[in-house]
Each structure stands twice: as C-alpha cells, then as structure tokens.
Amino acid sequence: MTAPTLADPAAGGPVTPELERAAEKAESRRGLLIALPSYIYLVLLFVLPLLLVFVYSFATRDSTGQTVLADWNLDSYRRLFSSAVLEIFVRSLVLALATTVISLAVSYPFAYYIATRTPRVRNVLLVFVMIPFWSNFLVRTYAWRVILGSEGPVSQVTQLLGGEPFRLLFTNSAVLIGLVYGFMPFMILPLYAALERMDWRLVEAARDLYADGWTAFRKVTLPLSMPGVVAGSILVFIPSLGAYVTPALLGGARTVLMGDYIVSQFLAARNWPFGSALSFAVMFVMLLATIFYFRAGAKTL
Amino acid sequence: MNEGTAPKGPVERLLGLNAWLVYLFFYAPIALLIVFSFNENDNVGIWTEPSFRWYQAMFQDDRVMGALRNSLVVALFSTVVSTVLGTMLAIALERYRFRGRGALDGIAYLPIIIPDVTMAVMLLVFFFQAFGVLSDLFAVRLTTGLTTIALAHIAFSISFVAVVVRARLSQLDSALEEAAADLYANRWQAFRRVTLPLIAPGVAGGALLALTLSLDDVVVTQFVSGAGSTTLPVYVFGLVRRGVTPLINAVSTVMLVASMVLVGISLGFQRGAEARAQRLADPEAVREEIVAG
Numbered sequence: 001m002t003a004p005t006l007a008d009p010a011a012g013g014p015v016t017p018e019l020e021r022a023a024e025k026a027e028s029r030r031g032l033l034i035a036l037p038s039y040i041y042l043v044l045l046f047v048l049p050l051l052l053v054f055v056y057s058f059a060t061r062d063s064t065g066q067t068v069l070a071d072w073n074l075d076s077y078r079r080l081f082s083s084a085v086l087e088i089f090v091r092s093l094v095l096a097l098a099t100t101v102i103s104l105a106v107s108y109p110f111a112y113y114i115a116t117r118t119p120r121v122r123n124v125l126l127v128f129v130m131i132p133f134w135s136n137f138l139v140r141t142y143a144w145r146v147i148l149g150s151e152g153p154v155s156q157v158t159q160l161l162g163g164e165p166f167r168l169l170f171t172n173s174a175v176l177i178g179l180v181y182g183f184m185p186f187m188i189l190p191l192y193a194a195l196e197r198m199d200w201r202l203v204e205a206a207r208d209l210y211a212d213g214w215t216a217f218r219k220v221t222l223p224l225s226m227p228g229v230v231a232g233s234i235l236v237f238i239p240s241l242g243a244y245v246t247p248a249l250l251g252g253a254r255t256v257l258m259g260d261y262i263v264s265q266f267l268a269a270r271n272w273p274f275g276s277a278l279s280f281a282v283m284f285v286m287l288l289a290t291i292f293y294f295r296a297g298a299k300t301l
Numbered sequence: 302m303n304e305g306t307a308p309k310g311p312v313e314r315l316l317g318l319n320a321w322l323v324y325l326f327f328y329a330p331i332a333l334l335i336v337f338s339f340n341e342n343d344n345v346g347i348w349t350e351p352s353f354r355w356y357q358a359m360f361q362d363d364r365v366m367g368a369l370r371n372s373l374v375v376a377l378f379s380t381v382v383s384t385v386l387g388t389m390l391a392i393a394l395e396r397y398r399f400r401g402r403g404a405l406d407g408i409a410y411l412p413i414i415i416p417d418v419t420m421a422v423m424l425l426v427f428f429f430q431a432f433g434v435l436s437d438l439f440a441v442r443l444t445t446g447l448t449t450i451a452l453a454h455i456a457f458s459i460s461f462v463a464v465v466v467r468a469r470l471s472q473l474d475s476a477l478e479e480a481a482a483d484l485y486a487n488r489w490q491a492f493r494r495v496t497l498p499l500i501a502p503g504v505a506g507g508a509l510l511a512l513t514l515s516l517d518d519v520v521v522t523q524f525v526s527g528a529g530s531t532t533l534p535v536y537v538f539g540l541v542r543r544g545v546t547p548l549i550n551a552v553s554t555v556m557l558v559a560s561m562v563l564v565g566i567s568l569g570f571q572r573g574a575e576a577r578a579q580r581l582a583d584p585e586a587v588r589e590e591i592v593a594g
Contacts, residue, residue, distance in 0.1 A: 029399070031396070032400065035389065035402075038463070039401070041455065042412075045453070045455075052423070052430055106323060128324060130564055134564045135561065136553075136556045136557060138519050140331065145541065146330075146333065147330055149545065181330070243416075244417070244520050266524070267523075
C-alpha cells in the first residue's frame with residue numbers, strides 16, 4: 001500500500017497539487033487509523049506504566065510499607081550508592097559480561113561451522129539450535145538445578161571417582177552456567193545470520209592475494225561479521241543483566257542479582273519506591289551498554 | 302556454498318568438535334530431564350525402574366491441571382489479540398507515513414529491549430494504581446487475575462509480532478500491491494488477496510512467538526496474577542523453589558514436548574507458506590487471483 005498519489009481515475013481530471021495533497025492527507029489518516037489500536041494499547045499499558053514507575057521512584061514509603069505519593073525525594077536513588085546495593089550491581093554486571101564473553105567465544109566458531117556447511121546440512125543443524133531456543137526457559141533452567149544438585153550426575157561422578165559430594169548449585173558458577181545455557185541461542189542466531197549473508201568471494205580474494213587463513217579471517221571475515229557480534233552481544237548482555245529466573249533457581253542467598261533484588265523489593269520487602277529506582281538504574285545501564293556496543297560495532301566496520 | 306574456502310585440517314576438525322560439544326551442552330540437560338521423568342523412584346537423582354507413575358500423578362493433580370487450563374486460556378486470548386494488533390502495527394509502520402509515526406516506532410521496540418523484570422514492575426504498579434483510581438471513581442473493586450495476566454502478555458507480545466511481520470513486509474515487493482491496485486482491486490481486495498498471503502508466514506511466525514512467550518512467561522505473570530489465577534510456569538516455578546521432585550520432571554517434559562511441537566508446526570507452516578508465496582510472487586498468478594476475486 002505504497003501511497004498511490006494518483007487522483008481518482010474516474011474523475012478524469014488532471015492531477016493537481018491540491019488533489020495530491022488531499023490524497024496524501026487521506027493516506028496519512030488511514031495509516032494512523034490502522035496504527036491506532038496498538039498505539040492506544042502501548043501508551044496505556046507500556047508508556048503510562050513506565051512513567052508511573054518513574055514517579056514512584058521519587059515517592060516515600062511509610063512505616064507499613066505503603067507507598068505515599070507525596071514528599072517527593074531522592075532517597076531511593078541515594079540508596080543505590082550504598083555498598084550493599086553496589087555489590088549486587090557489580091556482581092550482576094560481572095556475571096552478565098562473563099555470560100556475553102563466554103557465549104561469544106563458543107558461539108562464533110559454532111555459527112561459523114554451521115554457515116560453512118552445505119545448505120541441506122545447514123538447515124538441519126539450524127533446526128537443532130531453534131529447538132532449545134523455543135523451548136521453555138524455566139524448564140531448561142530447572143534441568144540444571146537437577147544436574148548441579150548434590151544428588152545430581154555431576155556430584156555422582158565425582159563420588160564414583162572417590163571424591164566428596166560435589167555441589168555447584170547455589171553458587172555464582174551455577175548461575176553463570178544457567179545464564180550461558182539460557183541465552184546462548186540469542187548469540188548464535190545473529191552471528192549465523194551475519195556469516196551466512198557474507199560474500200565469501202571476498203575471503204577467496206584475500207587468499208588469492210596471499211593472505212594466510214588467519215589473516216583472511218581477521219581482516220575480512222571478522223569485520224564483516226561484526227554486526228552479528230554486536231547484535232548477539234546486546235541480546236545476551238541485556239537479559240543476563242536483568243535475569244530473575246536463573247539466579248532464583250540456581251543461585252543462593254549470597255548470589256543475589258539485580259533481577260531478584262528488584263523482585264524482592266516489590267513482592268517481599270514492599271519498598272516500591274526503592275524497587276522503582278533500581279529498575280531505572282538497570283535500564284540506564286542497559287541503554288549505556290547498547291549505545292556503547294553500537295558505537296564499537298560501527299567503528300570496526 | 303564455499304567448501305573450497307573453508308579451512309581444512311585441524312581447524313576444521315576443531316570447529317566440528319566445538320559444534321558437537323555445543324549440541325551436547327544444549328541437549329544433555331533436556332535428555333536427562335525427560336529420562337528421569339519416567340523414573341519410579343521418589344528421589345530425582347537415583348534411577349530405579351521405568352514407570353508412568355509421575356505422569357499419572359500429574360493428571361490427577363487438580364492444581365497442575367487448573368494451572369494448565371489457565372495457561373492455555375491466557376495464551377490463546379493474548380495470541381489472537383496481539384497477532385491482530387501487531388500485524389496492523391507492522392503494516393502502518395512499514396507502509397504509511399503519519400503524524401506520530403516516529404514516536405510509535407520507538408515505543409514499539411522498547412518492550413522487546415526492556416528486561417521482563419522491569420516490565421513486571423511497571424505493570425504491577427500500573428494495575429495497582431489503575432484499580433485504585435477505578436475504585437475511587439466508580440466504587441468498583443477489581444483484583445488481579447486471568448484478565449490482568451492476558452492484558453500484560455498482550456502488552457509485550459504486540460511488539461514481537463510487529464517486528465516479525467515487519468521483517469516480512471520489508472522484503473515484499475510493493476510493486477505487487479501496486480499491480481493489484483492497477484488491476485482495480487480496492488484496498489481491501491489488494492490486502493486480502495495479495496499482501497496477506499505474502500506476509501502469512503510472518504504473521505504465523507509472529508503468532509507462534511506470541512504463543513510461546515505467553516506460555517513461557519514467569520516473571521510478568523507472577524507480578525500480575527491474583528489468588529487462584531496462577532499459570533503453569535508460575536505454579537512450577539513456585540514448586541521448584543521449594544525443591545526438586547519427580548512430579549516437576551513430568552510436568553517439565555510435557556511443557557518441553559509442547560514447545561517442540563510448536564517449533565515443528567512453525568517450521569512446517571513456513572515451508573508451506575513459502576511455496577504459496579513463491580507462486581503468488583508470479584505476476585500472472587496475482588492477476589488470476591484478483592480476477593477470480
């Protein structure tokens with residue numbers, strides 16, 4: 001429905017600027033009309049809630065845990081810089097970065113392998129990436145709770161070898177494994193898309209010009225696949241930073257991350273203003289990370 | 302495509318090994334979960350003998366079945382609404398220029414980027430505040446329940462549907478729609494007979510994504526569900542936090558199989574629709590379609 005700026009052919013008149021403008025106006029009205037239901041829905045159930053949380057982050061909490069929309073202050077934001085909160089924040093940041101780096105290091109050769117197969121093999125291999133990608137996240141995380149528990153197979157193997165019962169569950173390592181397991185498909189798919197789209201004749205040209213395999217990869221393949229690296233990194237970093245299900249199931253009391261800390265402010269501690277401020281802090285970091293990644297990605301291109 | 306350029310030898314072998322290890326990493330936990338769901342023993346980690354005991358227990362568990370019913374009702378409703386709204390949004394953003402389009406474009410992508418914890422917080426505060434206002438104004442007392450869960454799921458699904466459909470629309474040759482208009486198809490006919498069949502794989506893909514998101518969601522649902530309105534993932538999440546039981550293995554296996562069936566449907570549908578789209582991309586066929594209509 002690209003704007004047909006033609007006047008009604010039935011009228012038979014010449015296409016004057018007035019007619020064109022009128023047609024454009026009608027077209028614009030039609031577009032708005034089609035968008036309107038979603039527009040209203042998103043403003044009502046997304047923009048308004050976002051603004052409300054922003055307002056709440058400046059409100060006060062009375063002694064019973066009720067939020068009072070008065071006495072606006074910056075206390076919740078000041079509390080963000082207390083050492084307890086900063087510790088949780090740094091831990092989340094480190095884990096999210098580690099998840100991104102590990103996923104990238106494993107996914108890049110993996111995506112490269114798939115992209116260099118024959119189309120038929122490629123499609124089969126891709127389907128087997130899509131299955132975990134679409135499978136229930138909670139169930140996949142739960143599987144690791146069974147594996148890493150003190151009665152799980154990892155522990156049983158170490159016991160068979162004469163070791164102590166071994167339990168990774170409720171540690172940072174368990175959370176890291178869970179995050180990599182949960183979010184790695186988000187890294188693989190954009191990397192694969194970038195590598196698959198690539199013009200491989202450029203690599204051949206580099207080889208013809210006496211570049212060795214490594215140089216050709218570093219000078220041609222890697223820069224050309226950078227959009228995939230950037231997209232994949234963002235897609236892994238952001239959900240890892242805000243993860244809630246993974247730390248809640250695999251982490252322990254000493255491995256609280258931002259995600260479960262925010263949830264506890266709303267469902268347990270009943271400190272909505274502080275929880276709101278935390279949410280905004282997380283969103284701010286994500287925004288910064290996204291801008292940084294895109295800048296870095298643009299520079300290497 | 303480039304067998305000639307792929308490095309042979311040790312590098313190639315290492316790449317292959319890495320690929321197999323990744324698949325092992327992906328599938329070993331899932332396989333283990335499924336195997337142990339058929340275990341007779343009360344203890345999750347110790348294998349005794351195969352049985353369907355936990356599946357029987359699951360089907361007799363009223364709370365599991367109730368949660369499953371809630372999940373299905375919410376997922377179906379939110380999928381239908383978000384698919385229609387998301388598709389309309391994609392068409393408007395991709396094919397029209399109108400006032401406020403830029404702002405809408407930004408708003409439409411935000412729910413995808415924002416982490417689900419933040420989305421959950423936002424909707425909890427919103428419903429709390431909205432119910433407060435409604436009870437002050439009209440003295441009606443509303444509580445959270447299946448309706449609020451469905452409304453929340455629609456709020457995050459619209460954007461995902463819109464992105465998938467829009468990707469499909471942008472690949473579409475707009476000359477086909479113009480051709481339909483030239484052949485005196487009115488807007489509705491052109492949409493119904495040309496655009497819709499061509500974007501059908503995108504719409505179906507978006508709908509399946511919305512369905513999956515709704516069936517999988519824990520965080521947002523946990524925040525906006527009320528007493529007696531839990532969905533299956535929220536119920537399972539609560540059970541898992543208290544400890545691991547073979548019953549959860551059985552429920553998990555059912556949920557896994559359901560998502561794999563959805564992937565299968567999605568892939569099959571995309572193949573079929575792809576073939577149909579290819580046929581329709583032939584101008585002669587488009588003309589016939591319009592003449593027939």
